[in-house]
Amino acid sequence: MAIAEKKLNLLSLDGGGIRGLSSLYILKHVMESINPDYPPKPCEYFDMIAGTSTGGLIAIMLGRLKMGVNECIDAYNTLATQAFTRKAYLPITLTGHVKERFDSKQLEAALKKAIADRLHDQDALLKDPDTSCRVVLCATRAGTSTTVALRSYCNERECSELYNTVKIWEAGRATSAASSFFDPITIGPNGQRFFDGATGANNPIRHLWMEAKDIWSAAPLEEQIGCIVSIGTGVPQVTRYETKGIGGLKTLKACVTETEYTKEEFAIEHSDLVANDRYFRFNVPDGLADIGLEKVAKIDLIVGITENHLAKDAVRERVQACAGSLSKSKGYTISKRPSSKTSAWEVTGLARAQVQGKFSIPHIEPYLL
Numbered sequence: 541m542a543i544a545e546k547k548l549n550l551l552s553l554d555g556g557g558i559r560g561l562s563s564l565y566i567l568k569h570v571m572e573s574i575n576p577d578y579p580p581k582p583c584e585y586f587d588m589i590a591g592t593s594t595g596g597l598i599a600i601m602l603g604r605l606k607m608g609v610n611e612c613i614d615a616y617n618t619l620a621t622q623a624f625t626r627k628a629y630l631p632i633t634l635t636g637h638v639k640e641r642f643d644s645k646q647l648e649a650a651l652k653k654a655i656a657d658r659l660h661d662q663d664a665l666l667k668d669p670d671t672s673c674r675v676v677l678c679a680t681r682a683g684t685s686t687t688v689a690l691r692s693y694c695n696e697r698e699c700s701e702l703y704n705t706v707k708i709w710e711a712g713r714a715t716s717a718a719s720s721f722f723d724p725i726t727i728g729p730n731g732q733r734f735f736d737g738a739t740g741a742n743n744p745i746r747h748l749w750m751e752a753k754d755i756w757s758a759a760p761l762e763e764q765i766g767c768i769v770s771i772g773t774g775v776p777q778v779t780r781y782e783t784k785g786i787g788g789l790k791t792l793k794a795c796v797t798e799t800e801y802t803k804e805e806f807a808i809e810h811s812d813l814v815a816n817d818r819y820f821r822f823n824v825p826d827g828l829a830d831i832g833l834e835k836v837a838k839i840d841l842i843v844g845i846t847e848n849h850l851a852k853d854a855v856r857e858r859v860q861a862c863a864g865s866l867s868k869s870k871g872y873t874i875s876k877r878p879s880s881k882t883s884a885w886e887v888t889g890l891a892r893a894q895v896q897g898k899f900s901i902p903h904i905e906p907y908l909l
Contacts (some may be wrong), residue, residue, distance in 0.1 A: 556773025765871020774828025
């Protein structure tokens, strides 16, 4: 059987504090739908991962540290528990300025430990000679409030000094330094000051698209895309504003964040990708919006709400379709091999990977090519 032409898979991860755990559980279901017994690592299927704020931290762990999803969930829980520890002193200065509520040193320590455990060097650079899974993080430059991309690779259009100098933990601090939560960070040889990218790029899908266009510029990007996956951290609730005047209630506005606007606009602009099951957006619609960004005690609730959403038939179908699209874009096929006593399946295609084990037919049938 001819091997299908390899296509690009891209992953976008929204910011959302502790609710980023919801994104990981959604991704866990996607990877398990590809292979329920031996779920692949996201870095083995995605060519580029973009993230903002805690989505950026997850992008680092999945793409730069090459973690599997379950490993990432454990590391994320540990990091969040350590990082979201309130400062012991009052969060307001004598002049009335609101201080950051959490100790940035705790976040730095947690990041450094996760990096050291994986790479044996807590000061390893974000720069990565392995470009099989590129990582891009969104941060905001203080002063100009412009969104800046921190990359594990060199973008020839804009290969800044930060590419050769920024450490993984510094990039993690920069993308996650949410206003009033963590102090901004100063990094790079010119002492650039950054805070998190959530203000203008909480949903980094547009920045992911622009980065991919720069890297894979030999042909129109639309022609090279196999699958784009965008994962949110809970749909924000609609907030009502009442303006009193003659006639009582005068206006009623739905206040929706940049995250949802970006989602809608991207889907409209790339309707062909949507129609052909090459763009998937996953986001839990109800229950997560009221959970504060720092509410570590709500971890079990976040997981429960997300799992309930994923159990819905329509959502399961979309997850399976996404898994099929990701697998197909990498040229993988699954075929049965004769075996004397055990059920053995050979995964063939670009990876030529062989796995042994028992696979149930319902998990395999959707991905037979």
